[in-house]
Amino acid sequence: MLHVFGKNPTRNIQRRFLGLTNYQNGRFENLGGVSFRPTDAPMGKMLRDFLRKPRTVTPSRPLPTLQTDLHHPASELPTIIWFGHSSYLIQADGRNILVDPVFSGAASPVSFAVKAYPGSDAYQVADLPPIDVLVLTHDHYDHLDYATVRALREKVQHVITPLGVSGHLRAWGYAPEQLTELNWHDTAEPLPGVHLTATPAQHMSGRSLAARQTLWASYVLELPGARLFLGGDSGYGPHFRAIGEQYGPFDVALLENGQYNLSWHAIHCLPEETARAAQDLGAKLLLPVHWAKFTLAYHPWNEPIQLVLQAADAAGLPVTVPRIGEPYTLGTPPKREAWWAFD
Template sequence: MITSILILLALTVPAGILYTRKSPQFGGRPSSEDLDRYSRSPQWKDGVFLNRSLTTMDVSLWSMPGLLKEFLSGRKNRQPPEPLIIERLDSDQFHDGKDKFIWYGHSTVLFRVSGKNILVDPMFGPDASPIGPLRTPRFSKSSLDLIDDLPQLDLILLTHDHYDHLDYASIQKLKNKTSEFWVALGLKRHLDKWGVPKDQIKEFDWWEESQLGALRIVFTPSRHFSGRGLFDRSKSLWGGWGIISENRKIYWSGDGGYDSHFSEIGAKYGPFDWGFMECGQYNEKWHQIHMYPEEAVLASQEALVKTAVPVHWGAFSLALHDWTDPIVRFSGEASEKKLKGCYPRLGQIVTVGKEPSEPWWEL
């Protein structure tokens, strides 16, 4: 959320507006044909996509200077004391025939499910902001190099178009590693501008499904917003994903606040073996678009998740809390509520049935 505030502040000057039109990382602008297509979505009203519940943020133009000051001079514990190491991929171990995943920090996860390699929200870049002077640096070094280790991918899934999930530099390196991008409705224009062939991109509205071999994949609702610049707020959709095979069910919550959709998703598609639940970058001012850790535990239970993996932390400081606050609060609440949690190290290969829970963040 803080990235959106920084971008808005920087782009209110004429030079910033010009920058958005010239710099490729801002993505594509919706054409009249795009807008006509979006208008056929049940989620589209009065020229924007909407959440199912009224969703507000307590952030005004007048409050932004104070927020920016607090962000730039906040607590020293918002970043780890030293760079976090991301383990390099052991290809032989990853392809041993068992379902598994690797979390690379924040919301980037590589899955091996039913023999398919699936990458979700590939943000390997060093910074979650497109504005040079307003950096939100990654906790780990040389993360883009990790893409070189990745296997050929059967599919890339994208939940929404915010910079901490859809990264220009990462997509440029990944274009030749896959021929399938399944994305939230409205993201095709960004990938198209970045050189991804149109026939490799499939857009999804909420509850729409498709098959990838034996895998059934569904785009699920979340409570959030979208946009990469001044003029495209909520001009693309946001959501989560369900990945369902004969032997495995995986839920990816996507970014968003707590709402009734978790129970609905659990009833439709659960129970889930693994649930990757947004947990991090929250604040009382934008509580309705980023849930608190305790709510992430509740959401896991309502979605009928058996083993919950908190994500959206461990890579960037995009709010004002300590960098370990999400995992400390989530793990404590999960223990109290008898929810099984999985807390892997960055880059660690996690195999089904061998989910780690050691507190590695206690540096």
């Protein structure tokens, strides 16, 4: 059981972080000192939210999904296949880039908690092609899944993580030469023509009681002829505009949209903020993620997509909302079939 928690950086590794502007007093920090503490979401309020949650926090029937042969991409152009929540595969020119995969059926250290919605768990590790680059944004259980990452080990060539996160993977059997850690604004080229730059996010980390021992990040992914923003988890802040000015514009931004609560507003966007963040980034298109698989907050399960579409449409921002498993190729018309339109 303890292996699920992974391994935080040792004291020797922590010494390498000393002097970094985003590392203070033994912990990583957000820009501007933005923070979230457990006391910001007191247990009494969380219990009241739980007891008052609507029945629509989970879908009333299995989600519609599409089975796609991931081993034979239909296009050489950059194509995104979303697996629900924040897991997705980017295929381009014969390369496979996998982001935050969670295929175990639960976003939790125990299998019986935070279970995937019926229908949303349509893909498993066995369905995936060989993975050229595995990208991890941070070490929370809904983004870094022990069972999935262990099962992927023989399929993965390179892994890109924020500072400190690779310690979990080393504890789970990955070889040091597979792993590259980045601080914000560091760049790696794991394959010719594939550039990944870690950029700030306004969030936190932790798989145990010791929080913020590892860094969290978003990424700029540059492919031949395309630039994508991989948002990870983040509250809204000025970093989005700064990233857009330094690295944008973007052909598509994959941004967190869902599992929000005012108690943790500092580290998770509300839907209207997701649309605003995409505009700040200079994104030509928004693909909302972090919804339609797990209940981590007590809003109706499909409220995030309804609200973000309202905000984006009002701003004239194109949004694509493919079904789980449905490929979306950059440059093609956005997918807007309302497959989520049920309680």
